[in-house]
Amino acid sequence: MTESLTQEAVRLKRPPGPPGLPVVGNTLQFALDPLGFPLRCVQEYGEIVYLNVRGLDTYLLTNPDDIEQVFVQLHDQLILDQLSRGLSDALGDSLLVSSGSFWERQRRLVQPAFNKSRIHSYAPLMVEFTRAQIDSWQPGQVIDIHREMMHLMLAIVAKSLLNFDAAEQAEAVEQYLDKAMRHILGIARTGLRVPLAVPTPGNLACRHAEQDLNQLIYGLIDERRGSEADHGDLLSILLHEQDTDGSQMTDPQVRDELVTMLLVGHETSALALTYAFWLLAQQPESFERLCREVDDVLGGAAPDADNINQLEYAEWVFNETLRLYPPVWATGREALNDFELGGYPIRAGAQILLSPWVSHRNPRYFDAPDQFVPERWADPSRWPRYAYFPFGGGPRTCLGNRFARLEALIILATVAQRFTFRAASDTPLDLLPTVTLRPRNPVHLTVVARS
Numbered sequence: 001m002t003e004s005l006t007q008e009a010v011r012l013k014r015p016p017g018p019p020g021l022p023v024v025g026n027t028l029q030f031a032l033d034p035l036g037f038p039l040r041c042v043q044e045y046g047e048i049v050y051l052n053v054r055g056l057d058t059y060l061l062t063n064p065d066d067i068e069q070v071f072v073q074l075h076d077q078l079i080l081d082q083l084s085r086g087l088s089d090a091l092g093d094s095l096l097v098s099s100g101s102f103w104e105r106q107r108r109l110v111q112p113a114f115n116k117s118r119i120h121s122y123a124p125l126m127v128e129f130t131r132a133q134i135d136s137w138q139p140g141q142v143i144d145i146h147r148e149m150m151h152l153m154l155a156i157v158a159k160s161l162l163n164f165d166a167a168e169q170a171e172a173v174e175q176y177l178d179k180a181m182r183h184i185l186g187i188a189r190t191g192l193r194v195p196l197a198v199p200t201p202g203n204l205a206c207r208h209a210e211q212d213l214n215q216l217i218y219g220l221i222d223e224r225r226g227s228e229a230d231h232g233d234l235l236s237i238l239l240h241e242q243d244t245d246g247s248q249m250t251d252p253q254v255r256d257e258l259v260t261m262l263l264v265g266h267e268t269s270a271l272a273l274t275y276a277f278w279l280l281a282q283q284p285e286s287f288e289r290l291c292r293e294v295d296d297v298l299g300g301a302a303p304d305a306d307n308i309n310q311l312e313y314a315e316w317v318f319n320e321t322l323r324l325y326p327p328v329w330a331t332g333r334e335a336l337n338d339f340e341l342g343g344y345p346i347r348a349g350a351q352i353l354l355s356p357w358v359s360h361r362n363p364r365y366f367d368a369p370d371q372f373v374p375e376r377w378a379d380p381s382r383w384p385r386y387a388y389f390p391f392g393g394g395p396r397t398c399l400g401n402r403f404a405r406l407e408a409l410i411i412l413a414t415v416a417q418r419f420t421f422r423a424a425s426d427t428p429l430d431l432l433p434t435v436t437l438r439p440r441n442p443v444h445l446t447v448v449a450r451s
């Protein structure tokens with residue numbers, strides 16, 4: 001780390017970047033084209049690009065070594081960036097949006113809910129819920145795969161982490177999550193937002209839905225606190241796990257963690273599966289290869305936590321989908337101190353932007369970067385560790401990473417045992433880059449029965 005850096009030195013030692021407008025800098029360029037603009041910047045200015053976004057010094061990084069520095073070595077020198085911290089408005093003070101010692105404590109307490117054997121124990125219910133969902137599909141029917149996947153993921157995450165049947169009270173949960181997402185969606189990584197406290201019609205609807213959800217979640221918490229039963233799920237762990245000083249989480253803290261898990265646990269995975277099926281529908285030869293593998297390995301049996309490891313091609317499909325359409329397309333940090341990165345001085349308060357969307361399209365590591373080529377995963381040693389980071393990295397790596405992978409492979413295999421899809425139209429995917437990378441419109445696919 002360097003001595004405190006003077007403003008003058010920063011001005012002189014700034015990485016190259018696109019010229020901006022007076023006052024707003026690059027804010028509008030970014031807000032108008034959040035996916036295309038940073039890609040063009042990297043092509044034009046290189047692996048570290050200086051931007052002025054919303055008046056803040058912002059560094060867009062794509063060099064894998066620099067990205068590793070941010071996730072791993074500089075972890076203690078950084079907190080979440082301003083936009084990520086803003087999500088606490090809708091999510092409370094949960095693990096996902098906190099930093100420092102509070103984040104450390106929450107991560108320590110929540111982590112046991114995501115250990116390997118516990119995650120593996122969820123495999124049978126993942127199969128059961130998937131089969132129940134696809135039972136209603138008819139050959140020739142056109143489905144909105146995004147909607148289907150959102151519904152399925154919410155049911156799985158609610159049952160596995162809270163032992164809660166979302167289907168029975170789906171409305172309260174879905175209503176709030178939908179409104180909260182809409183609120184969060186207003187906080188596009190580049191845009192402006194109206195704080196939740198301001199009584200706009202959207203914010204009022206969000207608050208109203210939050211009251212219903214709180215009633216439900218606090219009801220679940222009271223029920224568990226009143227019984228001796230240990231279901232061994234996330235809710236039990238949140239209620240019973242003690243920190244080193246003997247303290248436990250308060251009810252509002254448990255509530256914030258639960259709502260966050262419900263939200264991130266279904267939104268991101270639903271997007272991954274939506275894009276996977278959409279890509280497979282565009283490329284029937286890849287879908288056929290997946291079906292062949294599923295038949296060879298499973299022979300009609302249900303996928304489980306063991307046999308899933310033999311589904312190599314399914315894993316490639318998942319990895320390649322997350323490369324092309326990373327649900328968390330950008331993430332950020334804020335420098336707490338002055339330090340040096342990629343040969344440039346970074347001052348306290350600067351924003352650091354890491355974008356899987358941009359990094360995953362680097363032609364230096366990925367041939368034909370815009371094409372869906374699951375086969376490239378036969379040799380991932382061709383690129384450095386942080387050329388690909390759909391789950392982030394370092395101490396803040398996605399806690400649900402293992403859960404998401406198991407769930408995705410089980411759903412890919414269970415669906416491929418019965419159906420394939422055909423694109424229902426030749427309309428290209430229209431992406432909506434908000435906090436997550438959502439499709440702007442329904443994603444229509446035609447269900448095809450396997451012979």
Ligand code: HEM
Pocket residue numbers: 095096097107157261264265266268269272326327328331332389390391392393395396397398399400401403404
């Ligand atoms: C394909 C699915 C998923 C993707 C692509 C994904 C991606 C990510 C990424 C990139 C981060 C790190 C953000 C950062 O560094 O700023 C993250 C964090 C997190 N994810 Fe996921 N996620 C997925 C599924 C899940 C699931 C299923 C759960 C829970 C059931 C989950 C829970 C979390 C939590 C709690 C954090 C915060 C970890 C921390 O800050 O310590 N994620 N996720």
